[in-house]
Amino acid sequence: MLLEFDGVQKSFSDGEGRVPVLRDVSFALAERRTLALTGESGSGKSTLLHIAAGLEAAEGGSVRVLGRALEDCDDRARAEMRRRDIALVFQQFNLIPSLTVGANVGFHARLAGRFDAGLVDTIVQALGLEGQLDKYPEALSGGQQQRVAIARALAAQPRLLLADEPTGNLDEATADKVMTEMLSLVARTGAGLMVVTHSSKVAAGMDRQLHLSAGQLS
Numbered sequence: 001m002l003l004e005f006d007g008v009q010k011s012f013s014d015g016e017g018r019v020p021v022l023r024d025v026s027f028a029l030a031e032r033r034t035l036a037l038t039g040e041s042g043s044g045k046s047t048l049l050h051i052a053a054g055l056e057a058a059e060g061g062s063v064r065v066l067g068r069a070l071e072d073c074d075d076r077a078r079a080e081m082r083r084r085d086i087a088l089v090f091q092q093f094n095l096i097p098s099l100t101v102g103a104n105v106g107f108h109a110r111l112a113g114r115f116d117a118g119l120v121d122t123i124v125q126a127l128g129l130e131g132q133l134d135k136y137p138e139a140l141s142g143g144q145q146q147r148v149a150i151a152r153a154l155a156a157q158p159r160l161l162l163a164d165e166p167t168g169n170l171d172e173a174t175a176d177k178v179m180t181e182m183l184s185l186v187a188r189t190g191a192g193l194m195v196v197t198h199s200s201k202v203a204a205g206m207d208r209q210l211h212l213s214a215g216q217l218s
């Protein structure tokens with residue numbers, strides 16, 4: 001199994017006390033499978049993705065990535081798993097401002113030792129970024145930056161791709177291209193894909209749909 005949540009709990013402090021965000025969340029994602037996560041704004045979807053990537057710790061329960069319990073890993077081991085096995089497309093894109101678009105796209109693939117110039121070229125063409133490679137992220141629109149973040153994640157050929165509203169800033173035709181490229185990664189490499197989305201069309205394109213409400217999945 002690529003990703004397993006077993007009874008995961010998480011709360012945040014709101015100044016007055018602890019507010020539960022995830023209560024007893026359990027699910028699993030196998031290789032070559034795709035999963036959509038929906039839920040109202042503030043329901044905890046991003047928190048769940050960050051826990052899956054080991055960027056935030058669960059307070060209870062267990063999270064396993066590729067069979068390894070994240071709660072048993074130290075920061076260094078979790079960072080190593082992110083470098084090698086997991087790609088996360090953040091809502092804020094997290095591009096590196098001092099690097100060109102081209103260098104940003106190849107950055108994680110190079111870190112993971114999987115840079116493939118032919119594949120990068122295919123992804124760049126498919127996402128319509130070929131005219132942007134020598135620019136810096138600040139010169140790009142929000143939707144272009146989002147496509148750079150997605151291209152960077154795809155180029156790294158992760159075992160597990162976690163994407164937080166990857167089509168949020170895109171028109172429908174561009175959103176379709178992004179989803180096609182994500183599904184092509186799944187078909188080519190057997191990666192698992194989990195997508196947080198507000199789009200019913202994107203959700204319907206995944207094998208399975210889970211809805212997060214009041215801290216629980218249904």
Ligand SMILES: Nc1ncnc2c1ncn2[C@@H]1O[C@H](COP(=O)(O)OP(=O)(O)OP(=O)(O)O)[C@@H](O)[C@H]1O
Pocket residue numbers: 012013021039040041042043044045046047048
């Ligand atoms: N670091 C934090 N400290 C305190 N509260 C937090 C923190 N991160 C998230 N929260 C709270 O947890 C809840 C869930 O936030 P989260 O970002 O996971 O929701 P979401 O479903 O992804 O929302 P959206 O669809 O708007 O992106 C919110 O009430 C948020 O204020």
